[in-house]
Amino acid sequence: MSRVSFLLGETGLTIRQSGWISVVAILLTALSFTTVGLFLWLARTLGNAEAHWRGEMRIVAYLDDEANAQSLLQTVRGWPEVREARLVTKAEALERLRGYLADRRELLGSLPSNPLPASLELGLAADAATPEETQALAGRVGRLRGVDEVQYTAEWVERLDRWRRVLSAVGLGIGGFLALAAVLTVTTSATLATHARRREMEVMRLVGAGEGLIRGPFLLQGMIQGIVGALVALGCLAAAEIVLAPRLAPLLALTLGLEPVTFLSPLDGAVLLAGGAVLGGLGSLLAVGRGMRP
Amino acid sequence: MIEFEHVSKVYASTVSAEGVQALDDVTFMIQKAEFVFVVGPSGAGKSTLLRLLVREEVPTEGEIRVGGKNLLRLRRRSITRLRRLIGVIFQDGRLLPDRTVFDNVALVLRVRGAARDDVRWRTQQALRAVGLLPKEGAYPRALSGGERQRVAIARALVREPVLLLADEPTGDLDDESAGEIMELFKVVNTRGTTVVVATHEQGLAARMRQRTIQLMAGRVVKDSGGAV
Ligand SMILES: Nc1ncnc2c1ncn2[C@@H]1O[C@H](COP(=O)(O)OP(=O)(O)OP(=O)(O)O)[C@@H](O)[C@H]1O
Ligand SMILES: [Mg+2]
Numbered sequence: 001m002s003r004v005s006f007l008l009g010e011t012g013l014t015i016r017q018s019g020w021i022s023v024v025a026i027l028l029t030a031l032s033f034t035t036v037g038l039f040l041w042l043a044r045t046l047g048n049a050e051a052h053w054r055g056e057m058r059i060v061a062y063l064d065d066e067a068n069a070q071s072l073l074q075t076v077r078g079w080p081e082v083r084e085a086r087l088v089t090k091a092e093a094l095e096r097l098r099g100y101l102a103d104r105r106e107l108l109g110s111l112p113s114n115p116l117p118a119s120l121e122l123g124l125a126a127d128a129a130t131p132e133e134t135q136a137l138a139g140r141v142g143r144l145r146g147v148d149e150v151q152y153t154a155e156w157v158e159r160l161d162r163w164r165r166v167l168s169a170v171g172l173g174i175g176g177f178l179a180l181a182a183v184l185t186v187t188t189s190a191t192l193a194t195h196a197r198r199r200e201m202e203v204m205r206l207v208g209a210g211e212g213l214i215r216g217p218f219l220l221q222g223m224i225q226g227i228v229g230a231l232v233a234l235g236c237l238a239a240a241e242i243v244l245a246p247r248l249a250p251l252l253a254l255t256l257g258l259e260p261v262t263f264l265s266p267l268d269g270a271v272l273l274a275g276g277a278v279l280g281g282l283g284s285l286l287a288v289g290r291g292m293r294p
Numbered sequence: 295m296i297e298f299e300h301v302s303k304v305y306a307s308t309v310s311a312e313g314v315q316a317l318d319d320v321t322f323m324i325q326k327a328e329f330v331f332v333v334g335p336s337g338a339g340k341s342t343l344l345r346l347l348v349r350e351e352v353p354t355e356g357e358i359r360v361g362g363k364n365l366l367r368l369r370r371r372s373i374t375r376l377r378r379l380i381g382v383i384f385q386d387g388r389l390l391p392d393r394t395v396f397d398n399v400a401l402v403l404r405v406r407g408a409a410r411d412d413v414r415w416r417t418q419q420a421l422r423a424v425g426l427l428p429k430e431g432a433y434p435r436a437l438s439g440g441e442r443q444r445v446a447i448a449r450a451l452v453r454e455p456v457l458l459l460a461d462e463p464t465g466d467l468d469d470e471s472a473g474e475i476m477e478l479f480k481v482v483n484t485r486g487t488t489v490v491v492a493t494h495e496q497g498l499a500a501r502m503r504q505r506t507i508q509l510m511a512g513r514v515v516k517d518s519g520g521a522v
Contacts, residue, residue: 003407013392203388206348207449208378209405211370 003213010217015224018193022225025185029229029279032178033272034236037264039171041237046164050157059122059138059152065090067146069118075144076120081128081137086121090114117148131158179279186225186283190218194288215288219281226280230272237264295457295488296324296347301356303342303512316342318512320356324490329483331499332492334509340492341385343509344459347490348382349373360457378406381450385461385492387442389434389449395421396430399449406453420452421445423478439466447475451482458482460491464498476502 015022061076063069069087076085088096093116122141124134134152142150194201201214241264264272303317316339324330332340345351346358349365358365360376368376381402389398400417408416421427424444434442443466450458458479464472476498483489493499499506508516 002404002409002413005410006404006407017392199388200390203390204401204405205374206350206377206382206384206388207402207405208374208380209401210374213405 007213007216007220010213011220011224014193014197014217014221017196018189018221021185021189021192022221025182025189025225025280025283026229026232028178028182028185029226029276030232030236032175032182032279033230033233033276034240035178036171036175037233037237037268037272038240039167039175043164043168043171046160046167050160050164053157053160059124059134059141059150061120061122061141061144061147062117062149062151063119063146064117064148067118067148069120069146072120072144072146076122076141079137079140081125081133082122083125084123088119088121090116090118093118120147182226182229183279183283183286186222186280187286189225190222190284190287193218193221218284218288222280222282222284223277224280226276226278226283227273228276229280230276233276234264234269234272295326295328295361296322296490297357297359298322298343299357299359301346301353301358303339303346303351304354305342315512317346317353320509320512320514322507322514322517324488326488327483327486329480329489329502329504330491331502331504331506332490332509333496333499333506334494336494337511338494338509339512340494340509341461342512344382344461344490344492347457347459348377348380378402378453379456381453381455381458381487383443383446383450383458383460383463385465387434387446389442389445391434393433394430395426395432395434395437395445398434398445399452402449402453416452417448420448423451424448424475440468440471443467444471444475447478451478454482454485455487458487458489460489462493463491464493464495472498 061072063072069089073085073087076082091114094114097116120141122137124137128134128137138150138152141147204214298320301317301320302315304313304315307314320339320343332343334340342351346353346365347360349368352366361379363372363376365373390401393401396417399420400413403413403416418427418430421430424447426441426444426448429437429441434445437445443463447460447463450460460479463479464475467475479489479491480502491499505519506516507514507518
């Protein structure tokens, strides 16, 4: 216990001695994590939109008036890609239209007969809800006898997917680059500190301090820098959430039909802090790790 | 306790290509609880001899054993453990500049994980013994040369070492203070600590009437006792 408190005291001394360069290390870590955080948030939002729309992905097959709707329904229900299939009869279609038109219902009153076709609405099984599968399935549905026309939406979900990938890659790329800079800054700061304290470390060795006590403080310092950097990043991301979320919410709801996802779950926070510790620890290990024995 | 067997030390040098011969075929033995002076003029190799004993330097030739252990064969951890049994007073003090007098002395207790109360008590004891308790909160730069030397002495004694190595411990002290320190060493010695004091002051060694190993240009020229 006393050794632990001594180690912490030594770490405090190391931190006080290292000054501005540890501030730079902290800022770089923070910058790196904020960047990754923002890009991942964007990617996650798009991912949610995509999942949402994949869940909504439907194929609508309009039937001609002679079609045997019930047997078609049985047929498509037998296909494994089809999660659910529903028959919308001509009457139901008209009923829906009435619903949509609401107060302008009188427009429909003058119709001589029901002009709307019956249709089959197919929901896709989760593993079949890809653009390719949807297209293939739509083709098969279209070739069935009695099916007049097939409609499906898939293409832009695909585009969403591409954007999500690009954003993740860019975010991880920039973030990784900054993380490398952060690691090297921590390394530099630890190297400078060990140089400044070389004589002191030698004296400590001569009075019987083990390597753990001598180099441990630098390792801890690096980890603390990383964790503080992560905390700053968490602060930035939280601030961004508070400022941006209310502004983005209407836009997202309009374009993607989505609630914006929250920036950070407690798990994200924990991962960020652990990442900071690892980053900082790695940085100082590069400086003082050589020849260090447990 | 200490055995030197045909020990030579040659330092690499910027002055001459073959280096500086600091010790030349030195052989002697010091028993447990002996009190020994190593004397000789400046440059004779006294500090080198002590530096070899804490393995700050390694001999170019020969073998050194401390407590029966060959220093060259020790792994790093064993060296650390050995150093915890030795109290060293370096000729140049080697206090840590950014720590107070108290922390400088307490350091050697803390590195081996002593409890807080124990550290406080022993450190103050040691500082009281060298008359520096009133300055426990001062930083080394605010001390006189003699005061610094006394801090170094307190640091070496605080751990009640099995072996005390003192390199010119009284160089900056007046005769009276020097006498007090020597009395202190004697007390420590009667409690069983082996004491080795390096000094160029022949008089000091003579006054103390202890075994004296005399060095001259790296060679033992006289040893007033002990089994060689
Ligand atoms: N690190 C070193 N590199 C090169 N030469 C050294 C080194 N340390 C000591 N020497 C040389 O070795 C010789 C012995 O030095 P040492 O310090 O052991 O002498 P000393 O007896 O302690 O002298 P003093 O009484 O002045 O302290 C000297 O000639 C010195 O110049
Ligand atoms: Mg000397």
